[in-house]
Amino acid sequence: MKEKGNEEGKKMRKFFVLSFTLLMVFSFISIAAEAKTLEEIKRAGKIVIGAKGDYPPWGVINAQGKFEGWEIDLCNKLSEYLFGDPTRVEYVAVTGGNRIPFLNSGKIDIIWATMGYTEERAKVVDFSTPYFSSGVQLLVKKGSPIKSIKDLRGKTVITIKGTTGAQGLEKLVPDANQIKFDKTSEALQALRDDRGVAFAQDDILLYELVHDYPDYTVVGEVFNPTDWGVGFRKGENDIREYVNQSLKRMYREKVLQESLKKWWKGIELDEYLKRIDAMFQK
Amino acid sequence: MNFDFEVIVRAIPYLRRGVFNTLLLTVLGIVLSSVFALICTPLRMSKNRLLRGCFSFYIDIFRNTPIVAQIFYLYFALPLIGIKVSAFACGLIALVLHYNAYNIEVLRSGMEAVPEGLHEAGMALGFTHLQRLRLVVVPLALRIGLPALVNNYVSLLKNTALVSIIGVVELTFVAQDIIADKFTYLEMYSTIALVYLCLIFGLTWLLRKVEKQYTLVT
Numbered sequence: 002m003k004e005k006g007n008e009e010g011k012k013m014r015k016f017f018v019l020s021f022t023l024l025m026v027f028s029f030i031s032i033a034a035e036a037k038t039l040e041e042i043k044r045a046g047k048i049v050i051g052a053k054g055d056y057p058p059w060g061v062i063n064a065q066g067k068f069e070g071w072e073i074d075l076c077n078k079l080s081e082y083l084f085g086d087p088t089r090v091e092y093v094a095v096t097g098g099n100r101i102p103f104l105n106s107g108k109i110d111i112i113w114a115t116m117g118y119t120e121e122r123a124k125v126v127d128f129s130t131p132y133f134s135s136g137v138q139l140l141v142k143k144g145s146p147i148k149s150i151k152d153l154r155g156k157t158v159i160t161i162k163g164t165t166g167a168q169g170l171e172k173l174v175p176d177a178n179q180i181k182f183d184k185t186s187e188a189l190q191a192l193r194d195d196r197g198v199a200f201a202q203d204d205i206l207l208y209e210l211v212h213d214y215p216d217y218t219v220v221g222e223v224f225n226p227t228d229w230g231v232g233f234r235k236g237e238n239d240i241r242e243y244v245n246q247s248l249k250r251m252y253r254e255k256v257l258q259e260s261l262k263k264w265w266k267g268i269e270l271d272e273y274l275k276r277i278d279a280m281f282q283k
Numbered sequence: 284m285n286f287d288f289e290v291i292v293r294a295i296p297y298l299r300r301g302v303f304n305t306l307l308l309t310v311l312g313i314v315l316s317s318v319f320a321l322i323c324t325p326l327r328m329s330k331n332r333l334l335r336g337c338f339s340f341y342i343d344i345f346r347n348t349p350i351v352a353q354i355f356y357l358y359f360a361l362p363l364i365g366i367k368v369s370a371f372a373c374g375l376i377a378l379v380l381h382y383n384a385y386n387i388e389v390l391r392s393g394m395e396a397v398p399e400g401l402h403e404a405g406m407a408l409g410f411t412h413l414q415r416l417r418l419v420v421v422p423l424a425l426r427i428g429l430p431a432l433v434n435n436y437v438s439l440l441k442n443t444a445l446v447s448i449i450g451v452v453e454l455t456f457v458a459q460d461i462i463a464d465k466f467t468y469l470e471m472y473s474t475i476a477l478v479y480l481c482l483i484f485g486l487t488w489l490l491r492k493v494e495k496q497y498t499l500v501t
Contacts, residue, residue, distance in 0.1 A: 163463025
């Protein structure tokens with residue numbers, strides 16, 4: 002009986018040693034998807050773009066299962082510039098949490114999904130020149146005592162993992178208790194269930210949500226403002242340069258502004274158009 | 284992209300909180316799902332058709348739907364009819380309900396494997412129905428079902444990871460949260476894989492001891 006126990010112990014030890022060795026081996030293997038060039042995309046005849054499917058009006062999947070929204074318009078325009086045909090885009094719905102792994106594992110060619118510039122992100126992906134900018138505000142029930150992020154001290158706040166809202170609150174109000182979700186829909190439902198006093202997220206999305214949920218309102222000063230850019234794998238400079246030029250062209254041809262006017266139903270349109278002007282005239 | 288050990292070291296306090304909650308969910312899950320199974324199994328095998336039907340309905344529901352759906356249902360659907368419990372409680376309840384269903388079936392097959400002769404022997408000794416269950420049938424059924432129960436327990440430990448979807452700060456949640464900020468996929472997923480491996484080895488080692496102690500000598 003005792004011998005058997007020893008044998009089992011040995012087996013287990015062997016397994017541990019083996020798994021640890023494997024871990025060490027993995028740690029020295031660099032992993033990166035193979036870099037693509039603009040030529041390869043042109044030759045493939047389509048571009049695979051990671052876009053938001055749950056973020057109106059920037060990128061949503063409509064009742065027919067089609068992607069639509071402001072960013073989708075811009076993606077289609079890019080496809081028109083690239084292939085002379087706006088429909089050569091293959092869309093992949095991404096979330097704030099999975100878009101960068103999707104890019105770096107080669108599932109998508111570029112990220113065009115409401116991605117704000119942060120230093121952490123810039124370490125793992127390259128950004129285009131900015132085409133928009135947003136900040137974080139709070140969504141609360143109408144009549145809520147929460148008026149500013151200072152009121153969040155010691156309260157429970159709903160956020161989305163990895164967003165500038167979650168990171169900004171961590172720094173500005175570290176003693177607020179955050180419940181973090183993966184998706185906007187989950188966060189919103191949690192807010193409606195009163196699981197937190199506020200939902201901290203990009204102001205533009207919140208203004209859009211207020212449209213659909215009139216019992217809620219956007220409050221607080223704008224914090225953690227960020228410029229939005231298209232994301233590329235590190236070093237794919239030809240694709241990035243092409244997108245930069247395309248963005249400039251979209252601004253010149255007023256595609257960018259007209260499409261924003263078409264989609265944006267919020268109240269601060271002029272403010273956003275001014276931000277865009279400032280960005281492109283720099 | 285190289286392996287950065289510092290990321291792991293810096294994450295240790297947060298990871299510790301994750302491990303604590305994973306363990307708490309596992310221990311509570313195992314204890315509660317087992318205790319309930321002990322109570323529910325005789326009812327599941329009751330002569331009362333309604334009672335039996337109710338339990339077999341419950342087992343069918345919980346064995347034939349994904350546990351992720353059950354977790355989401357408890358967390359997001361029940362508040363709409365006025366029942367609201369915390370994320371941790373929702374996760375625990377989902378795990379207990381799910382594994383209770385599995386444990387009941389294990390115990391039931393164990394009880395059915397107890398030879399009729401032993402029931403009769405119990406009766407001949409003048410034991411009541413409850414005494415026969417407590418002194419003869421259940422101890423035997425537990426021993427017969429032990430290997431299958433151990434399977435369920437290990438599976439429960441692994442499935443605590445699913446509770447991360449409603450924001451319970453357990454091991455997987457911690458990894459995903461750090462990754463969402465720092466993009467350290469390799470480091471964090473390797474770390475939690477190793478931690479899970481250790482936890483599961485620990486659990487199986489413990490349970491194997493129990494199994495050895497109570498194994499049936501035939």
